Amino acid sequence: MSRKSISFGGLSSLVGFHLRWASGEFALDFRTSLEGTGMRQVLVGILAIVQANPGINQGGVGKALGIKRANMVSLINELVQRGAIGRTETPQDRRAFALKLTEEGEALLADCLARIAEHEQRLLWRLTALEQQLLVDLLSRIGPRPA
Amino acid sequence: MSRKSISFGGLSSLVGFHLRWASGEFALDFRTSLEGTGMRQVLVGILAIVQANPGINQGGVGKALGIKRANMVSLINELVQRGAIGRTETPQDRRAFALKLTEEGEALLADCLARIAEHEQRLLWRLTALEQQLLVDLLSRIGPRPA
DNA sequence: TATTGTTATACTCTATAACTATA
DNA sequence: TATAGTTATAGAGTATAACAATA
Numbered sequence: 375m376s377r378k379s380i381s382f383g384g385l386s387s388l389v390g391f392h393l394r395w396a397s398g399e400f401a402l403d404f405r406t407s408l409e410g411t412g413m414r415q416v417l418v419g420i421l422a423i424v425q426a427n428p429g430i431n432q433g434g435v436g437k438a439l440g441i442k443r444a445n446m447v448s449l450i451n452e453l454v455q456r457g458a459i460g461r462t463e464t465p466q467d468r469r470a471f472a473l474k475l476t477e478e479g480e481a482l483l484a485d486c487l488a489r490i491a492e493h494e495q496r497l498l499w500r501l502t503a504l505e506q507q508l509l510v511d512l513l514s515r516i517g518p519r520p521a
Numbered sequence: 522m523s524r525k526s527i528s529f530g531g532l533s534s535l536v537g538f539h540l541r542w543a544s545g546e547f548a549l550d551f552r553t554s555l556e557g558t559g560m561r562q563v564l565v566g567i568l569a570i571v572q573a574n575p576g577i578n579q580g581g582v583g584k585a586l587g588i589k590r591a592n593m594v595s596l597i598n599e600l601v602q603r604g605a606i607g608r609t610e611t612p613q614d615r616r617a618f619a620l621k622l623t624e625e626g627e628a629l630l631a632d633c634l635a636r637i638a639e640h641e642q643r644l645l646w647r648l649t650a651l652e653q654q655l656l657v658d659l660l661s662r663i664g665p666r667p668a
Numbered sequence: 669t670a671t672t673g674t675t676a677t678a679c680t681c682t683a684t685a686a687c688t689a690t691a
Numbered sequence: 692t693a694t695a696g697t698t699a700t701a702g703a704g705t706a707t708a709a710c711a712a713t714a
Contacts, residue, residue, distance in 0.1 A: 380570065380573070380574045380577065380581060380585050381573040381574055382569070382570065382573065382585070383569045383570065383572055383573025383574075384569050384572075384573070384630075384634055385566060385569045385570070387657075388637065388641065389547075389641055389645060389653060389656060389657055389660075390547045390551060390562075390637070390640075390641060391566070392656075392657050392660040392661055393540070393543055393544045393547055393660060394544055394547070394548070394562065395587075395660075396540055396544075396660045396661075396663045397540045397541055397543075397544035398587065399663060399664055399665075400536075400537045400540055400541070400663075401541070403665065404537060414680095415537075415541065416681090419532060419538070422529070422530045422531050422532045423527065423528075423529065423530065423532070425530055425531075426527070426528040426529065426530025426531070427527045427528055427530075430527065431695070431696090432695075432696070433694080433695060433696080434527060438527050438529070440542075440545065441682090442682075442683065442684090443695075443696070443697085444682095444683080444684080444685095444696090444697075444698080444699095445681080445682065445683085446696085447696070447697060447698085450696095467690080467691075467694090467695080468689080468690060468691085469688095469689065469690045469691070469694070469695040469696065470690095470694090470695050470696075471695090471696085483531075487531055490535065490537070493537075494535065494536055494537060496665055496666070497663055497664060497665060498536060498663065499665075499666055500662040500663070500664070501659060501662060501663075505659060506536060508655070508659070509536060509539075509656070509659045509660075510534075510536055510539050512648060512652060512655065512656045512659070513536075513539040513540060513542075513543045513656075514539055514543075515647040515648060516543045516546060516547075516644055516645065516647070516648075517546055517644060517647070518546075518550065518643055518644060518646075519643070519646055561703090563704090578672075578673090579672075579673070580671080580672060580673080588705090589705070589706070589707090590671095590672075590673070590674085591673090591674075591675080591676090591705095591706080591707080591708095592704080592705065592706085593673085594673070594674060594675085597673095614671095614672080614713080614714070615672095615712080615713060615714090616671070616672040616673065616712065616713045616714070617671090617672055617673075617713095618672090618673085
């Protein structure tokens with residue numbers, strides 16, 4: 375029982391503060407919505423990128439999602455060992471592997487995306503479909519001025 | 522030199538994906554904008570909460586920012602040792618400490634907030650003031666249905 | 669009994685540097 | 692010489708459990 379609610383001071387006018395908070399809420403609910411699948415935000419991201427770009431290599435996936443090469447290794451291994459991603463050597467560049475989803479990976483991604491759709495609407499129920507679209511538009515326009 | 526740009530597949534329609542990405546952009550630029558001050562997002566958050574609620578205790582700050590009691594200890598210690606926060610015993614509850622900003626802490630927070638204002642406009646230059654306000658409004662309406 | 673601050677600890681994420689094999 | 696994948700490692704951030712002092 376708190377006697378008076380606390381104030382957020384200068385934080386409440388900062389876009390970054392609200393962004394950080396909303397992102398945290400999403401991450402939290404995302405976790406519980408994928409509970410039991412053994413999947414995490416990054417792993418779903420990787421599956422989606424590989425599905426949309428079959429034959430892509432690790433570096434390409436990491437570049438798209440902002441993950442360092444070194445950190446991609448265990449993530450891809452995790453998905454390969456799980457049978458969600460297939461890794462085949464390519465004759466053009468024998469350093470790299472061509473990645474693609476297995477049937478199991480396709481099914482897994484579909485299951486995740488269905489859960490995620492529910493999860494998103496659970497958090498966005500106060501926004502109309504138009505407002506949700508507007509939010510995506512505003513968010514996608516965030517970023518520093520190109521040099 | 523990539524021959525064709527990659528696709529984000531099912532991710533591009535997910536609010537959570539754009540949220541995560543935008544939040545990451547903010548976190549990154551935040552860091553560089555506070556470079557040299559030795560401050561981080563959490564520490565600025567704590568200073569702002571203490572300033573707006575003088576006399577608050579560690580638990581209260583943590584509750585406001587979603588930080589566990591155990592993790593507050595070293596954070597508060599860091600700010601006290603730095604001379605930004607004063608910790609005084611209170612007669613009402615001898616378990617807790619009343620926190621408030623020192624003069625040095627006020628100056629530090631002011632400096633950080635000035636840098637943060639620049640940082641925000643650097644990332645939000647594509648949005649009008651009205652759109653920035655709209656974004657905050659949309660973000661603050663995110664969250665699960667109350668039970 | 670419940671709460672405040674605390675210690676210890678573990679797990680995830682992220683970042684860097686250095687190695688190998690190919691290009 | 693540059694790039695793809697890899698290893699090892701270190702630093703944040705975050706989570707739990709348990710304890711002392713106080714309420």
